[in-house]
Amino acid sequence: MSWKRFQRGIWTLLAVCAVGVFLMCVVSGRGYTLVFGQVDDGTITWTLISIFLLALVVWGDGAIVAFTRGWERAVFLIFVLAAEGLLLLTVLFFSFYFYTNPTYYPIYDPDGEVGLVVRHESWLFDCWGQFYLPAGPCLLRRTGVTYAAHDSWPFHHGFYEIKWSEDEVVVHYDTGMGEWETCTVPLD
16 A cells, blocks of 8 residues: 555544534534444534544554655654554543443333433443433433532432423432432423
8 A cells, every 4th residue: 555545544534633623512512422332522523523533543654654764764663653552542541431321211101202301421430410301312412510429329219209390300219219209300
């Protein structure tokens, strides 16, 4: 493979990732969240950023191979690959250690339709989340209402009560410490 063809492929991949991240930021900036099953726009954005950075790394390694010869190539590649490996292991460790595992739970209204969606995140013994309103098949609209619990997943285990009205939903949930809290989610 020639250097120009390799470079064209890398630039195409970089452009696709950059456009994808831009579109995800536009959707998120307008108060919406894009969700496909349990994969949301935050996960998609970080995946595209990771692919972008890995493509830059491969491009740099390709430049070393294309423009150096003999022992210089070996020295450069050993040094660069060791630094890249160490950086990749560090990023992977912190990515998995601080991953909050966002999970989405639908809450059905009295008509049997999805009337509210709860995003649940947890790390160590703390749990928190946000309430969303359905805005399309894969689109959720932020309400700005949040909740917090301790060592409990109230919407996963069913430790909550819902009262529906025309313009709001009152959610009463267990915080995990024997206390119950209430959130009011507007439906407009």
